[in-house]
Amino acid sequence: MIWNEAKECMSRDELESLQSARLVKTVNRVYHNVEYYRKKMQEKGLEPGDIRGIEDLSKLPYTTYQDLRDTYPFGLAAVPRSELVRVHASSGTTGKPKIGVYTRRYIDVWAECVARCLAMAGITKDDVIQIGYGYGLFTGGLGAHYGAEYLGALVLPMSTGNTKKLIDMMIDCDVTAIACTPSYLLHVAEDLEKEGLVDKIKLKTAICGAEPWTDEMRDQMESRLHIKAHDIYGLTEICGPGVACDCEYHRGLHIWEDHFLPEVIDPETLEHKPAGSDGELVITNLTKEGMPLIRYRTKDLTRLEYDKCECGRTMARIQRFRGRSDDMLIIRGVNVFPSQVEAALLTVEGTTPHYMLVVDRVDNTDTLEVQVEVSENAFTDEVKSLEKLSKEIHDKLKTAIGLNAKVRLMEPGGLEHFDGKSKHVTDKRKLYS
Amino acid sequence: MFIKQLSVFLENKEGRLDDVLGVLADNGINLLSTSIADTTEFGVLRLITKEADKAKDILKNAGFTARVDDVIAVVVPDAVGSLAKVMKDIHRAGINVSYIYGLSIDGPGAPIAIKTDDNEKASAVLEESGVKMLSTEEL
Numbered sequence: 001m002i003w004n005e006a007k008e009c010m011s012r013d014e015l016e017s018l019q020s021a022r023l024v025k026t027v028n029r030v031y032h033n034v035e036y037y038r039k040k041m042q043e044k045g046l047e048p049g050d051i052r053g054i055e056d057l058s059k060l061p062y063t064t065y066q067d068l069r070d071t072y073p074f075g076l077a078a079v080p081r082s083e084l085v086r087v088h089a090s091s092g093t094t095g096k097p098k099i100g101v102y103t104r105r106y107i108d109v110w111a112e113c114v115a116r117c118l119a120m121a122g123i124t125k126d127d128v129i130q131i132g133y134g135y136g137l138f139t140g141g142l143g144a145h146y147g148a149e150y151l152g153a154l155v156l157p158m159s160t161g162n163t164k165k166l167i168d169m170m171i172d173c174d175v176t177a178i179a180c181t182p183s184y185l186l187h188v189a190e191d192l193e194k195e196g197l198v199d200k201i202k203l204k205t206a207i208c209g210a211e212p213w214t215d216e217m218r219d220q221m222e223s224r225l226h227i228k229a230h231d232i233y234g235l236t237e238i239c240g241p242g243v244a245c246d247c248e249y250h251r252g253l254h255i256w257e258d259h260f261l262p263e264v265i266d267p268e269t270l271e272h273k274p275a276g277s278d279g280e281l282v283i284t285n286l287t288k289e290g291m292p293l294i295r296y297r298t299k300d301l302t303r304l305e306y307d308k309c310e311c312g313r314t315m316a317r318i319q320r321f322r323g324r325s326d327d328m329l330i331i332r333g334v335n336v337f338p339s340q341v342e343a344a345l346l347t348v349e350g351t352t353p354h355y356m357l358v359v360d361r362v363d364n365t366d367t368l369e370v371q372v373e374v375s376e377n378a379f380t381d382e383v384k385s386l387e388k389l390s391k392e393i394h395d396k397l398k399t400a401i402g403l404n405a406k407v408r409l410m411e412p413g414g415l416e417h418f419d420g421k422s423k424h425v426t427d428k429r430k431l432y433s
Numbered sequence: 434m435f436i437k438q439l440s441v442f443l444e445n446k447e448g449r450l451d452d453v454l455g456v457l458a459d460n461g462i463n464l465l466s467t468s469i470a471d472t473t474e475f476g477v478l479r480l481i482t483k484e485a486d487k488a489k490d491i492l493k494n495a496g497f498t499a500r501v502d503d504v505i506a507v508v509v510p511d512a513v514g515s516l517a518k519v520m521k522d523i524h525r526a527g528i529n530v531s532y533i534y535g536l537s538i539d540g541p542g543a544p545i546a547i548k549t550d551d552n553e554k555a556s557a558v559l560e561e562s563g564v565k566m567l568s569t570e571e572l
Contacts, residue, residue, distance in 0.1 A: 374442060374498065376498055379440075379442045379498045379500060380440075380500070380502075381438065381440035381477060381479060381500065381502045381548065382477075382531055382532070382548075383470045383472060383477055383532075384531075386442075386472075386475065386477070387472065390474065407474070408444075408445075408474055408475075409442075409444070409474060409475050410444050411442055411443075411444050411496070411497065411498050412496075412498055413496050
């Protein structure tokens with residue numbers, strides 16, 4: 001089902017003139033209201049009048065995570081603080097999170113974007129949907145929740161952490177749809193199979209996101225649970241989940257181009273690349289009021305396809321992600337940068353600067369093992385002092401990255417050291433096929 | 434009176450114990466007793482040898498993390514309750530036992546290694562109670 005046919009299926013010409021008008025408006029807004037952007041534009045000798053439409057997009061400066069950090073928390077806000085109604089955040093490379101702020105009107109825009117995605121997956125107001133994303137600063141829970149309510153579905157805000165209750169209520173309440181991470185859904189599938197409950201559920205549709213997944217995972221969920229599974233994409237900085245979603249033809253994720261202007265750039269030369277090229281996805285907010293970002297570098301590597309889809313939508317499709325142009329990991333839906341781990345370890349006495357993150361997927365759940373070398377003088381003959389060290393590392397990591405990591409103490413020299421920059425990550429999952 | 438104990442940090446990795454013992458054997462270190470404290474993540478190998486300091490240097494040069502600590506070696510008579518009495522003496526003095534293990538050294542009596550949070554005081558208490566203790570030389 002198409003939620004907003006007038007927008008989702010508008011002709012490319014109409015769409016491009018809408019995008020141009022909105023881009024001009026957004027550029028004017030940030031130039032006049034955000035000192036940081038005004039300076040950035042002035043440094044490039046740009047005035048708002050130089051941007052007459054999307055053809056001038058490549059003249060504009062990029063926005064990166066570094067810019068968000070430099071202006072944290074509200075330096076990029078384009079409206080007075082009193083106009084803002086919500087903050088969401090996801091982890092940044094070190095210390096400060098990446099945040100997004102929302103005006104009341106934009107909460108509705110976001111909800112409509114999510115509702116379009118849910119409708120694309122075949123979900124309607126007659127569905128009963130469980131939201132299995134965390135509720136809180138993370139955009140997943142509240143983002144999917146507001147979208148599902150906007151659509152009119154009956155929403156069960158499950159959040160995360162209690163699979164048994166999720167399964168019980170899935171059966172008791174005749175739940176027909178679920179929004180959660182793909183790895184969590186496979187974990188749920190396993191529990192359903194173990195308990196012999198697969199025949200008892202009425203689930204038809206899953207809308208999964210917050211981490212990259214593969215066609216093999218889709219095949220598994222669809223065949224094991226007899227459902228249809230759709231991929232939803234988003235990022236906190238731009239708005240949250242609901243930036244893009246894949247339709248029943250699974251030819252890529254339709255990005256809501258009337259709100260998010262996508263382009264692909266070369267992450268090395270930073271040159272704008274023609275349609276159909278591989279590169280880094282860059283998004284410009286076209287309708288966001290609170291903190292519109294201009295040419296935000298997502299660091300996600302992909303390609304955009306613009307031909308009309310069989311589903312009738314004209315919106316460009318983001319192709320399968322090939323990886324990232326930075327070292328960010330997504331573990332159980334949580335963004336983790338090795339530099340965050342490094343910073344946390346530096347505060348623990350008794351470890352060397354050598355460490356290794358080993359990420360794996362066991363029984364469809366991501367696991368993170370942090371291997372740390374114990375320094376010579378931290379070693380004692382007593383197990384309890386080493387266990388205390390291990391616990392201290394675990395707790396500091398939990399605070400820094402929000403995940404429970406398995407800490408493995410290693411002998412000094414036990415970790416491979418590389419010349420110059422050490423390699424700090426071993427990712428055994430095959431997320432980018 | 435104490436004996437010297439060599440402790441070695443072991444990653445929980447296949448063949449690591451073999452590596453340690455191999456290095457010591459290659460360097461002619463004779464081991465009198467071994468004990469291992471293990472968790473799921475790592476182990477601490479405790480070794481008694483007359484050449485603990487030399488053995489530590491050998492292991493360090495071979496890339497291991499090792500250290501030498503004093504432990505008390507008591508010899509308790511081969512009779513019911515004799516170890517319990519030693520423990521009671523230590524406990525009464527307000528000293529905590531960190532760990533304890535049997536030494537595989539010939540009797541008479543049962544040689545036991547004890548590490549406490551105050552070895553000096555424990556040693557004095559046991560001396561006063563007439564408990565027989567060993568030095569490294571006596572091993």
